[in-house]
Amino acid sequence: MAAAVNTGRERWVLGVDSGGSGLRVALADPARPVPAAGLRRSREPVRTGPAGIDAGHLLEQLLPMARSLLADAGGGALASVAIGAAGMATLGDGLRAELPGALRDALGVRRLALAADAVTAYAGALGQRPGAVVAAGTGMVATGTDLRGWRRADGWGHLLGDCGGGAWIGRAGLEAALRAHDGRRGGSAALLTAAEALLGPAEGLPGRVYPRTDRPAVLASFAPEVARCAAAGDGVSAGILRLAAGHIAEAAAAVCPPAGADGAAPEVALTGGLFHTGEPLLVPLRAELAAQLPSARLTPAAGDPLAGAVLIASALAGGSLVLPSHPTLLHVPAEQGR
Incomplete structure (x- = not known):
């Protein structure tokens, strides 16, 4: 996997929603945490097997979409990424083990949150309020x-x-x-x-x-x-x-x-x-x-799980994430160096 080269300041955040209907990926400005800078989607659900959610299959879909979104947005680097996935709580061990290093090497990602889809649904609906x-x-x-x-x-x-x-x-x-x-x-x-x-x-x-x-x-x-x-x-x-x-x-x-x-x-x-x-x-x-x-x-829900993933990524980039971390529901690995 080729290493990413950071050719611009960290000007974007990436939100990912992986569920039964496929994968949706949105790029956003962290100052405006809505998926407005671009959206890509795949209708193919990420595979699961005996070892849980297939990290390789997720990356096969995610990386081309992320690179395409960054290119369309005029370049720049990712300040953070948040991935919400159905099954993350019970089938996410492989994602938690493999994605931090893979996303650092491929996209230069240092800040990452891995969330159950219930948590991104929560963040999309209520933000960071109790x-x-x-x-x-x-x-x-x-x-x-x-x-x-x-x-x-x-x-x-x-x-x-x-x-x-x-x-x-x-x-x-x-x-x-x-x-x-x-x-x-x-x-x-x-x-x-x-x-x-x-x-x-x-x-x-x-x-x-x-x-x-x-x-x-x-x-x-x-x-x-x-x-x-x-x-x-x-x-x-x-x-x-x-x-x-x-x-x-x-x-x-x-x-x-x-x-x-x-x-x-x-x-x-x-x-x-x-x-x-x-x-x-x-x-x-x-x-x-x-x-x-x-x-x-x-209260009416403000947004959907993809909006919740973008909100979590934006809060992580700005150091304002107050939703509580959890080993399987909301996992935030330590920030990685370049």
């Missing part, structure tokens, strides 16, 4: 901090948790569809019609769902249909979304810090594609949050 953030799409995880440490709830995947997330809602909706097909209690004819329109005849659903390597995404693809049926008056669908709202609020309550010494209400933000399903989920969720976190204040 509070709680629920990130929900296919899965669901809640993260909270009082700026002294982190708390995390759920995010255990579609077999063991992610309760209230897209895959959870979709699976519950498909179960209700199959109950209707069988004539069992708890079934929904509306959901059966929707399931067969989306996924084919009910008798073949197990064969079309179980073998799929992207099974969580397949299940989550049915969540919008559950919301649509709920909006059309289907009581079973509405009940599924009420249960999902309860699970999401429970996770938020588990991680939310108490009110500050000044009595300020802690903030809670929601981020992720699941909340685009709209009012059929948001109405019961607001009610559950009011019941379970009566002292908290629901």
Whole structure:
């Protein structure tokens, strides 16, 4: 790997968001921590294997995009890089071992932060303020901090948790569809019609769902249909979304810090594609949050996980990072020399 040559002052920061839909990379001015100086993306998710997230595969995608962004921006060096990755907390040992040296050699990077995607989602939504953030799409995880440490709830995947997330809602909706097909209690004819329109005849659903390597995404693809049926008056669908709202609020309550010494209400933000399903989920969720976190204040998310990665990189470059470090959730290696 060729060594980078620093031909200009450190005028940029780089934010990286690696998830199930691929890799997104943004260049920004650290004085204005939004991904505005350029954006590149790959639709190919970074591979994982027995050793965890594949650092080599991430670098194969990241380095050409970073060099292209720097060239388009007129050159200059990177003040810092922040990488947020799905699976970083449990599958990130290889990234933490390999990326600091590889990015120093390839791009001259001295300041680096390696974060779980839940942390970059938090930073994108609330910045560096204390509070709680629920990130929900296919899965669901809640993260909270009082700026002294982190708390995390759920995010255990579609077999063991992610309760209230897209895959959870979709699976519950498909179960209700199959109950209707069988004539069992708890079934929904509306959901059966929707399931067969989306996924084919009910008798073949197990064969079309179980073998799929992207099974969580397949299940989550049915969540919008559950919301649509709920909006059309289907009581079973509405009940599924009420249960999902309860699970999401429970996770938020588990991680939310108490009110500050000044009595300020802690903030809670929601981020992720699941909340685009709209009012059929948001109405019961607001009610559950009011019941379970009566002292908290629901706040609109300011940005997404890529914006959070850029914000962390900018704070790291300026020496103003106050989000707490953590061995797996937010790892900041010691600054490396040239």
